[in-house]
Amino acid sequence: MLSATYLGSTRRAALSAISTGSRWLSSTLASSSASVVDASYGADRFSFSLLSSESQAALAECETNGTPLSAAAADDIAATLHDWAVSRGAVSYSHMFSPLREGPAEKHDSFLAFKSGRVTSAFTGSMLLSGETDGSSFPNGGLRGTHRAGAYTAWDVTSAPWVRSGTLCLPSVFVTHEGTPIDEKTPLLRSMEAISEASLKVLRALGDKDSTKVVPEVGWEQEFFVLDRELVLQRPDVVTSGRTLVGAAPSRGQQTDANYFGAVPPRVKAMLRDVQDELWSLGISCATLHNEVAPAQHETAPIFGVTNVAADENKLMMQVLKDVAAEHELFVLLHEKPFANLNGSGKHNNWSLTTSTGVNLCAPGSASFEQAAFTTFTAAVVHAFAHHGDLLRASVATAGNDHRLGAQEAPPAIMSMYLGENLTAHMDAVLAGGALEGYSEDARRVLGLGTRAVPPLRASVEDRNRTAPMPFIGNRFEFRAVGSNQDISTSLTFLHAAVIDGLEAISKRTDAGDSIRDAVSAVLADSMHVVFNGDAYSDEWAEEAERRGLPNNRDSASALGAIAADKNVDLLSSTGILEREAVFARAEIAMEAYSATIELEATAMLKMLQQGYLPAAATDEATTGGAASTTSFSADKAGIYGDLTAATAKLAADLDSLRGALSGEAPAAATKVAAGVASTMATTRAAADTAELVLPASLYPYPTYEELLFRHHTHSAYERA
Structure with a gap:
């Protein structure tokens, strides 16, 4: 993502236009950046x-x-x-x-x-x-x-x-x-107006009398997989659910770290160039394209934009990806975890707040006001995660994202923040009575590389922590827990609501007579327990987080109920973002969606096992003699097939229970049953994947992981139809 800090006068002109009600559109951008943007943009x-x-x-x-x-x-x-x-x-x-x-x-x-x-x-x-x-x-x-x-x-x-x-x-x-x-859009628009009002009140306490509006902005990063369409259509699980429900790991996965930023395969590159061209004509700057960590996984990201417009553009881009892929006989998967044992896909939201005068409140800056404002608004974000981590976790809770969170390629389900050593030290100094000013991007270090062939680099003040759900990234905060298939609107709506609560906590203290410095210090004192600068993937962090009282809702079944918790209903309704009845409705809808997804996936898995795996196993057993054979290999194989048969029967029984719950139970109760079926599916999958490894290749009924992930990489590019 092209960061907000580096757009200078163009950015300021855009935000000035926004604050006065003018539109910042392609014609304005073209006139201010004629050397970069051609007439087709x-x-x-x-x-x-x-x-x-x-x-x-x-x-x-x-x-x-x-x-x-x-x-x-x-x-x-x-x-x-x-x-x-x-x-x-x-x-x-x-x-x-x-x-x-x-x-x-x-x-x-x-x-x-x-x-x-x-x-x-x-x-x-x-x-x-x-x-x-x-x-x-x-x-x-x-x-x-x-x-x-x-x-x-x-x-x-x-x-x-x-x-x-x-x-x-x-x-x-x-x-x-x-x-x-x-x-999704209406609450987002309301939250944008509400956070602007709450921000302006705090800015007045900081001495800013000129800003008339504060604009939330986001730059999303969209991850996805690209596969051969013909092979995908032979996989009922992928067609039905967007992910593989069975499938043994490929011999080559990501163990050699060869895919990240590697050469994009020609056929995929041709498709992505066509995507880029169409997005360009739609006014969406596809600024980045590259391979991601897993085979067949890629990422694209635009320049940041005003949040509601960026959300519209993300949905449009997802559709363009799918449509253009079809024209190239390819298939785009946006699911958070299409392949087991390989990295899943997220949608990192690089979020910031900017005043109508062009000040990025999420960047420390050089001027004393910018530094004080940055410290103040960072305190509000820290407060948001400390006191509404359950709501923020619920905002990214889906059946698909459950497979990704905490799986060593995404943040864990514990909502924490990373500030970095220097910023944490500054916050500690504020807690000890120090000034809000003092933390600046001017503290960036100069790195000498030991060779005159490369000019010295300026490193960011803080290191990068990819394990945190919400790390500070120098001039923005990155909400990394959002799933690749999600609409970003709800996660940002809930984030805005939580930050508003932090801003109001500061304003209540200044209204009562506290200085802005003392108000910020008090809010930090009540919130810094959510900051963790270490390895959030580690088991030790889960134990430490529990001692700190941070919730750890590992799956959607345990996370979604937080939407309707009293404090969150009060928050969303008091800020005018959602009516109380709309909050309860939203919680019910999310639970129903989770249960329906599990039912759909379990049904697809059961069909594949009954119509594909078990008949193939029976054919193999009849051909090789199965359990009647005296060879230890055949005896082992018979045991594997027996385990698969038993696991399939268990899945069928549990699926019947879920269907009964969906027809008669309240959404929360059905969600618990669905979580049990999800666990059964994991056990059943393990049995199926083991069976795949002993089935003769000629009998395996579906394209394998190797075929799905790599076959199209050997094809040359061809013209778009």
Whole structure:
């Protein structure tokens, strides 16, 4: 990710535009960076500069003060959007929204209107601003029903539309007939406004009278696997669940460390270049592409952006990856753990807060104000993880991410922070009565490399700790626990809520008469137990974390209940991010999604065993004589096949229990049953993987790990269809 600190005047211009209600879009970026950005950048992303000055002012007033758009302004915006979209090949429009499920939703409506008995081409302001649909057919936690199903989509006017595949796409929210959110975006937008207000109050205590807004920003890093499509379609587990439910480890995994930053295979590179081209036209800067640690694993990352826009772009990028891969006869897996015994995929969220005057509150800076503000806001983040680690853990709790967290390639389920030795020492000094100022990026060391051929390097003040869920990275904090298949909105919404609580803890003390220094010190005194600069993968840390009172919810079944905990319901509702009933609904939806995923996976695994593994084992046993053979090898093989048969029967019985729980139990109770089935699946998988190693290759019914991971690496690139 290209860090916020290094964008200088361009960044400041962007944030100034944001604070005044102006849009920071491709045309502005192109004009300020003409040597870097060519005319194709953002060609399929709408630029608000195309609007009349009156419409731009109306949108700015809407964003800044919540003033509704007049019918005339809405019609003018719609007409401009329509003409631009048609010029880009659009024949329809869609309010793209993010229901509480995997993947966005879209309904395509033609640019048509019925007027005076005739059908005409039209796109009116009312068509632009909102749509109506059935809310009961989406996950809603009881907030909707067949007898009260009304729900609305509404365009987020701060996120620029785009044209793709003949459709004008309008990033939108999704709410019930009463206006209660049943989507990912609405709470995120509310949290962004709430954290801005809480931040401004603290900034005033620090002496900042000029900032009018604080903008949360994020730069996401998307990890994924790319496989041969033909082979994937022969794996029912991958097609159904996005991961391999059975499969013995390949001979070559990641033991030689040869894949990370290695040469991208030609066929995959051609596909990723096409992805990059399409993202470029959509105004998404695919700044980084590289191999990840596991074979067939890759990563891409853009330049950071304003959080709600970045979330929209991440969802769009995930879809572009899948679509372009199909054109190359490849298949993209976004699951957090597609292959056992290999690294899984995450989506690191590089998060920061920036004022309308261009100050990054998550970077120490050189000026005394910047240093004091950095210390203050860092204290709020530390408070967030110390007191709402359970909520933050729940925000990344999914059946897929359970396989990744704590598996030596991702942070553990214990939510802790890494500050580094120098920043921790500074915080300790504040606790001892020292000033907020004093920690600066000017303390970066100069590294001499022992050769005149390479100029000296400036090292960051702190080392990098990849084992922490939320490490400090010099000018931002990196929420590393988010899963690769997740919408980043909920994790960031909950993060904002938790940080707001830290900011309010500081403000309460300054309101009571404390100095800002004393207020920050008091908050740190109550929160520094969440800071751990060591190896968070170690068993010793789990023991130490327990002594510190930090929760360790190892799986989703134990983590998701925290969403509905009293303190978290109070937090989310008091900040205006979610209504109380919406919080309870969200907890129920998350539990149901977890149980449904386990049921789906167990069903797919059982079918593969009954229709593939067991028949193959029976054929082998009949051919070799099985248990009747006098050879020890055949006797061992018969035992292995017997273990697989028994494990399959146990899985079938447990799956029946889960189906019963899903039909009759409350979501929390069904989740516990699902967790038991997940454990049974792990045992069954071990039996299946052992059987695979003794089955003759000619009898193995599915493509192996070696074939899935490496076969397409031997292919040359070919032209996109």
